[in-house]
Amino acid sequence: MVLLSTLCYSQDDFVKSRATYYGSPDCLGTPKGACGFGEYGRTVNDANVAAVSCRLYKNGTGCGACYQVRCTNPQLCTDDGVNIVVTDYGEGDNTDFILSPRAYSRMAQSDRASELYAYGVVEVEYKRVPCRYSGYKLQFKVHEHSKYPNYLAIVVLYQAGRTEILDAQVWQADCKEWIGMRRAYGAVFDTTSPPSGYVSLRFQVSGGAGVYWVEAANALPGNWEAGVAYESDVELE
Incomplete structure (x- = not known):
């Protein structure tokens, strides 16, 4: 590959x-x-x-x-x-x-x-x-242009290692499948159909281990707010 x-x-x-x-x-x-x-x-x-x-x-x-x-x-x-x-x-x-x-x-x-x-x-x-951020795990910031609950844009912060974010998806519990997010520009991914309740995300990452998916379950609360950064349990290397 x-x-x-x-x-x-x-x-x-x-x-x-x-x-x-x-x-x-x-x-x-x-x-x-x-x-x-x-x-x-x-x-x-x-x-x-x-x-x-x-x-x-x-x-x-x-x-x-x-x-x-x-x-x-x-x-x-x-x-x-x-x-x-x-x-x-x-x-x-x-x-x-x-x-x-x-x-x-x-x-x-x-x-x-x-x-x-x-x-x-x-x-x-x-x-x-490699990027190194002592004391920080991956964060997902809700972009200021987001409009709860109909439009969600996120940007990934504190991306460690020699990694690149290739793609992003959001979990839609109703249909039980991952739905692709659009790369709006730069490091910003968005969707016009954010799920209700907790928001789970996953990202396709390219790094030293190849190309793989990283999942962040319940990355955002159900009442997410524009401009707020939410820390995850994910650490990239």
């Missing part, structure tokens, strides 16, 4: 590219990112976040992925660079990464961030790395 996440290079190899940064008055992420993370996208991973190119964004499947990004100028940059979380889509000047100002500065050696900023665009190399 060919895994859906298979790339033409090993995930342990660094890939050469370019990176820049976006303007932000507080150096944090943006709540308007294409992944639909909202405020979570501003501060997750200590605001070390990035918008990525089409080939890494993957029509939203790449949302929540983590990468190690390091610039290749040894006079200015550290060997380790920075680990970022994908929260947005964006391209410019042949870049794969548009980093938050905080993430961009953390590629630099101590006290040399201002010199790195002056470059604007730098040569980098990157590789996929």
Whole structure:
């Protein structure tokens, strides 16, 4: 079986590219990112976040992925660079990464961030790395655009490991079957026919163990509310 996440290079190899940064008055992420993370996208991973190119964004499947990004100028940059979380889509000047100002500065050696900023665009190399969120399990946030009880949109938060969410389904107890949810955009899945009572969800995940389904029984209460994130017992690796 060919895994859906298979790339033409090993995930342990660094890939050469370019990176820049976006303007932000507080150096944090943006709540308007294409992944639909909202405020979570501003501060997750200590605001070390990035918008990525089409080939890494993957029509939203790449949302929540983590990468190690390091610039290749040894006079200015550290060997380790920075680990970022994908929260947005964006391209410019042949870049794969548009980093938050905080993430961009953390590629630099101590006290040399201002010199790195002056470059604007730098040569980098990157590789996929596992996401790690100590103390957090997978959360399902009811998107602010949801309208109880007729329209439910969810976004997955704290997606650990080297995983990608390929598909989402909701359990319809009346007909005793899983019904597909639409990927509305980014990491947001929705349905115009949410079940009454507790909401059970399952997700098709691509990761180190291949492609598999992860189920979250009673992931949302029957009286779910827009804007609220509900923690699950699910842990991805």
